[in-house]
Amino acid sequence: MATMNEKSVATKIYLVTGGGGFIGSAVAKRLHDEGHHVRVVDIAPQPSAVYFTEYTQGDLCDLSCCEAMMQGVGTVLHFAANMGGMGTIHEGNDFTIYRDNNTITLNVLQAAVRGSVDRFLYASSACVYPGHLQDVSDDKDVQLSESDVFSSGEPSPQGLYGLEKLVGELLLRQYAHKLSIRIARLHNVYGPGGSWHDGREKAPGALGRKAVAAKRLADTSEFEIWGDGSQRRSFIYIDDCVEGLLRLLRSDYAGPVNIGSDHSLSVQGLAEVALVAVGLEPARASFAFDTSKPVGVQARSSDNRLVKDVLGWEPQTSLKDGMQRTVSWIDAQVETLLDSQDHPQSILRQLQKSTVIELSASTLQFGVLLPITSRGTESPQVCLDHLRKFAASLYSTTWRDTRSGEVKFRVKVYLAVDDDDKFLLEGQKAESVLREAGVWDITRLVCNFPRGHICSLWRYCATAAWKDGCDYMALFGDDVELLDEGWLRGIHQIFQDLSRKTESPPGFGCVAFTDISFPGMPTFPVVHRLHMDIFEGSVIPSAFVNQDGDPFLFQLYRRFGSSKMAPFRLRNAVGGSNDARYTKEHLKEWTFEVLDDATSTVELWSGSKGHGIGKKLTIDVIVPSFRVQFAALSRILKLESSDTCEVMFILIIDDPQASGIAELEAKYGFRPDVRIRVNASNLGASASRNRGMEESTAEYVFFLDDDVVPQPDILIKAEKAIRTNPNCAGLVGTTVFPPADTIFKSAVHLAGVTYFWDIATKLTDDIPWGVTANLIARRNKDKIRYDIRFPKTGGGEDIDFCIRKRNFFVKEGKRGFQAAPEVIAIHPWWYSGNRSYWRFYMWAKGDGALVALFPELCYLDWSPTSAQMLLLTLLSALVAIILGDFSSFKTSMIGVLAVFVANVGHDLYRHLIREKTLDLRSTMTGIPWVIAVVESALIRMLSEGGRLVGQVERGEWLLAVGQQRFDWFVGRVGNGPRDNERRNSRERLVLWFLLLLSISRLT
Known part of the structure; x- marks a missing residue:
């Protein structure tokens, strides 16, 4: 056996590309167990099992990633590839596979050469061998030797996958003067850890899975085999493969070497081995041959004469033993899978079938909805200047996602132009700007809607994108600048995370960008085509004109725990919280019937599809604050709710000159569940609470004073109280004071001015009223607000509010305010407990108005x-x-x-x-x-x-x-x-x- 001196590279790093995959991870583990420094790079997230020294999740289609990985590397073992079994390696995926794998190999090789790597082992494939040698008519074995690649003069590998592998070999040979190269042609590697149910599995994994499912179902009546079962293959167990690869790596042999088995059998024969491995009799199985599926060549096995000669290696594991271990491992995976399923029989039936993977289908299309107008600026040319900036940012932030990665993305721009906008319609000015930036897939939609009806343009664009098959629809404006790269894959990942977290169908939800010009407001939402399916092609209700459509979507899915603000930033030059180029028209009270009707539509759809998506309780905590005490407000903003409740905090700052505003906005302004609004002047507590209610979209509003100290579980207790009393006007919490340890504090209690602060501990049903320091009210289209005729500092407005709210609900056949004694907040003594009588005097000045307002409640x-x-x-x-x-x-x-x-x-x-x-x-x-x-x-x-x-x-x-x-x-x-x-x-x-x-x- 030829060997190579290891001293020159022993202390350097081994880089295993694709080290998160089946073969790569097995090789990395062996090297790591031997004590080597092993660096793994893979597009998949880091696994929990540690078989490496370093692990980097990276995309090797990105040259900069490859170059970063080469630091300190002595040996590269290149396994990274877009690959799989016949369900993946077929003609329909040829171009995608070639493009991906060629890019990866070129990048890794270029980085290795630049990084002065010593050795480079390349994982090639038996697919490089000519197809005509393997398409035999009789049931004989075809053993392929390393020289057969060019036996007929010109190479004719199996598909573009095989061609790319062959090109990879030639690339390495081109740089053999700079690298010590090793080329391994792998033949059907199998074993525990390999793909077994994701469409990328090879025959041993697929047939092993089907045998396990048949055993568990006690049903072998229809055992699926692709083709007629006569195709012949040889299979090599993973441990033997690793041994062969490392012997090749440590040898001096630079030519291609087969790493495979020279013993083949038919695919039907392999199925019979799998059945025996699970304890079933093959003779009792009824094989269902599907000749419509890809089957590959007719016969292939490895000629191992060269590898025995130069490496002294041959496989040691029999197919029977290897399949027994593999099938046992698959059975354990199936057991784990079934543990999390409600209908295991259905899952097992699915496991009896293999699927064909269409990689083109994994290309996700983002429809960029772009209403554009030349009006509203000092010059029509300004809109093109804005569009030019947007186009440049669109190209630069999506370039990588549209060209690399396991999941590919495609951007389709839908330009909505008014039919009377002559400036934009003449000469395709807008399209030219986009193409100059490198954006080519453009659909122009000429629209005839009233001026300023942006939501109509949005609906029109979204419907077009939906009909064109776009997976996602993102609303933008021509004055938007995207600031962060990777938002395509990032938003797609957020949707996947939401689906897993809420156990909802993929795509269910709404994800909004972070608009730095309007912090905390979901102004640019992204929805999946599933949303369009639910609402039959309409992205938002027709009642919206040019405002509120984006928060509508966000708040709709918030009710199901499926809305999220993405960390990807953008800047909106015109509009947002500032003036727009059109007259803003808000849809009044959309947070009631419009939002409720949409919620009902989602619930009906979910029920009809059997998804069972649970609607969450929504609460908006409203805190008016004049003092802006950062520590006190932070305490409130740190409150946590349960998984079945969605909470938003609305802070209304009533002193625009307060010193704590900047610090508050800096820390909490970008939190999607925190909305900070600053009054233009001091309007008082009642007006501030009213503004909070106008901002609210939740089912309940929870009023807290800015100086209370809520119990850490107050939101959980509030949710419990609400669910216990679903048809009431609201709930009165318990507000307590610290112990009265001075004469003055005791006098305050004795005077009775704090009697109603803990009324929830004294009464249970139809509470007369509660203080706004700790009060929950049901949002309703009742137009009941705090009466600003009461003093700004308070006094009587809470009583007035509760009475009118209660009367409205009772008139509707519902209940008044109920006690929530466990919803507890501690109110500190005013002025640290120092004597001050003015507060009580002012309260009384206000509540004296109740006599005139409610004479029927007087005596x-x-x-x-x-x-x-x-x-x-x-x-x-x-x-x-x-x-x-x-x-x-x-x-x-x-x-x-x-x-x-x-x-x-x-x-x-x-x-x-x-x-x-x-x-x-x-x-x-x-x-x-x-x-x-x-x-x-x-x-x-x-x-x-x-x-x-x-x-x-x-x-x-x-x-x-x-x-x-x-x-x-x-x-x-x-x-x-x-x-x-x-x-x-x-x-x-x-x-x-x-x-x-x-x-x-x-x-």
Whole structure:
């Protein structure tokens, strides 16, 4: 056996191209086990099993990839190729296979020469041998020797696959003066790890699979064989192949060498071996011969005289033993496959058939939908300038995907031009610009739609692309510039990932580009032809004019967890969030019936096809923020939902000068589930929440204050509560404060101003109202918004909103707000718990308007409030001053004092004696607790004062001095709260009168 000195290359890297494949991985493993540094490059992702030192997923059709792989390499073992069995290597795939494999081999060889590689082993094929030598009429073996390639003068290999392999051999010989070359002509390698069910399998894998399926089905009534079964082949087991290859690599022999078996049998005979391997009797099998499928040459086996002579090698594994191992491995693969299937019998039936792979069908067509107009700019030429930039970016970002890779892509541009746009129609100006950039596949569509109806142009283009067989449709504009290479394969991969994640059919969903001119907004969507199938050729409903079509698609598939923003960027020069070249026409309220109808269409289609695609719950979290506290908002934006719920965060910034906006947008602005909107001026909490609702497309909106600390599972708990109460106006969460560890904090609780913050723990059904710090509402076409007549800082708007929302739902035969006690958020104390009464005063100024808005929810209390008593006594003092009646003035001032004493004294009596109030939220006891009660009375009085002042400012004079009181429970819990309030005010009035009388007598 001839050998080669290994010292010169022993310390260098072994590069195995196609090392993720069957033969390449087996060779790489052997070298790695021997302790060599093995670098694998393959187009497939890195496998979990480690049999290499380095692994790179790369496309060898890219010369730069090949050159990068050659760093430090001493030996190249070249197995990478587009190949397979007769289901792949047939005439229909000839050009694709030749083009791919020739490009790969040229690139790898060129990079190896430039990289000063020492040795190059080339995996050739028995397909290089002339076809006429193998097309015999009788059942005799044909053993092919290495010299037979040129036996008839001119070579005539099997198909373009064989021709490319032969050309590869000749290329290597051309560089034999620079490389130590080795050429192995492989003959039908088989064994565990080889293809067995993807259409690229060879006869041992295919027949082994069919035997396993027959065994599991206990059915050999129709055992498929391509051809008439008489074709003869020899087969070599993978371990023997690896041994032969490494002996060749380490030898000094530079000529072609057969690596195969010289023992052949018929294909039917191989099928019988496979049946025996699974324990079935071949005599009982009924073979179904399919002569319509590719079969290749009639007879072929290896002449091994040369390889025995120069390498001392011959196969050691019998076909029986090799097939037994192979079939056992295939059986284990089938077992794993069936474990994840609901209908194993159906899968096994499919495994009994082989398929023909048409590589041309793997070319995916992207329809680029391109409405274009010369109007709306200072010069018609400007549109061509924009188009030129777009065309250049389209070419540069798709060049690689349209020329290399396992999956090929093709770009077809659909130009939509108005029939009266004379500038563009004359001389094919737009087409010329595209062709100058290298874009050739162009279809012009002359359209007759009203000006500015971009969505009509889009629908027309999409339908044309669908009818032409395009796989994907991508909407662009002539003023768009694509910024990232690889978006064709990248978006296709995202669709595949969505399909796997959601268990939906391939192509189900919507993928949008990242528009850097309009961050976070899905403005340029891509859909698959499956979408067009579902909607019978219409990409979006006809109601859309020129706005909202793209977010419609994104939000539609969001409801099924199948929309995603791709990381591929583009820049939109005109339009987006800025002014467009036409008058923008939004479709009002498309997020209701239009979106719901489309959702129903998808659900009906899914059900009819048996896909069972689950619709997800959608929630939009709306957070108005004036302060823009980055840490607090980040805490909210980090909340996670379950896999059955889709959540979007809508932040409405109410101070355009807030210092935290830039940091917030920099970190979260490009998240597709975060939408940051900045008001032009301070509009207030109500207006900001309304804007959030206008932005929302979800089924539910979840209002959170920007300073709350939600429990980490709040979204999961919210989803659970919603699913438990699907037909209600909304849900009221539980908002709690940290422990009241100071007198002031305890006083706030005792004053009752936070009573409704945790109302969900006190009531369960038909909650009167909830605070907007933690409130969920069902989106509905009810036009109910927060009333901006209430103060910007809040006060009464939440009560008003909940009442009107509840009434609408009850009128529809549904339920009001329900309790969601497990939806918990912690609200920190305002100003870190330092004393501040202004907030409570302003709340009361706002909620005093409820008396006028909802007189039916009010009750009469003939005893005045503390504010009314103060107003009365102060007015009497003023009159006394005017009249010069000092005695009456003195009595009036005593009355003022008595108001405070009566209210404080009554609250002390009520909390300490009558009700013996015990608030577990407070840590105060003893004297501090008594002081807290005193302070709570002052807070209550201040709130009553604010209510009166608000009514006066609104001109509600009669209500300000009248006896109507708003029922905070809006009658839901009976007359108990009303009677209790009447009792308290009556007792305070009596106490005030007694105090006034007593003090007057004493003085």
